[in-house]
Amino acid sequence: DAKTTQPPSMDCAEGRAANLPCNHSTISGNEYVYWYRQIHSQGPQYIIHGLKNNETNEMASLIITEDRKSSTLILPHATLRDTAVYYCIVRSRNNAGNMLTFGGGTRLMVKP
């Protein structure tokens, strides 16, 4: 599975949109982009995933560039409870099991 690069940390003001970038320049056409987050001492929480098109659900939006080499996770109105480590993971379509390769993630701090 392709490697991802994320900034180690980011700050965001409460109520503002949080835009978390991820670089996956070596991604291949059969690889999904997944986002998880982990709040301190809890298990990773699934947020969203996509292949080519932008995706939106009740938690967030995922914007994937046309060349698929990078993506941005958008939390539209960040709250203090969104403070967590966010992981961007690339996963092959051939990987139908549960193996995910976690990198360092981005530690998002939402401030009042």
Next chain:
Amino acid sequence: ETGVTQSPTHLIKTRGQQVTLRCSSQSGHNTVSWYQQALGQGPQFIFQYYREEENGRGNFPPRFSGLQFPNYSSELNVNALELDDSALYLCASSLRGVDSGNTIYFGEGSWLTVV
């Protein structure tokens, strides 16, 4: 709430002992995997089970072993515990499909401290 439950939530063991951690996967999920997360690190894949057989393994020694039962619940066993085994152990489950577009759900983990 992911429907993946793990027990125990916390435990303390002595170096050299053996430990068994348990996981009940989300209803209908046929694939379960285990991860180890040391303090300050991201989760590391240990192995996964599909239809009661090990179906993929990360870079962990044989003293890490597991089982999957017919109801898809699972156990992680670690023998000859070492101090470095102290970590959060996470269970994840999914319904295996034809490709990886399925969602993987994690439990809250079991904190193991080896003294």
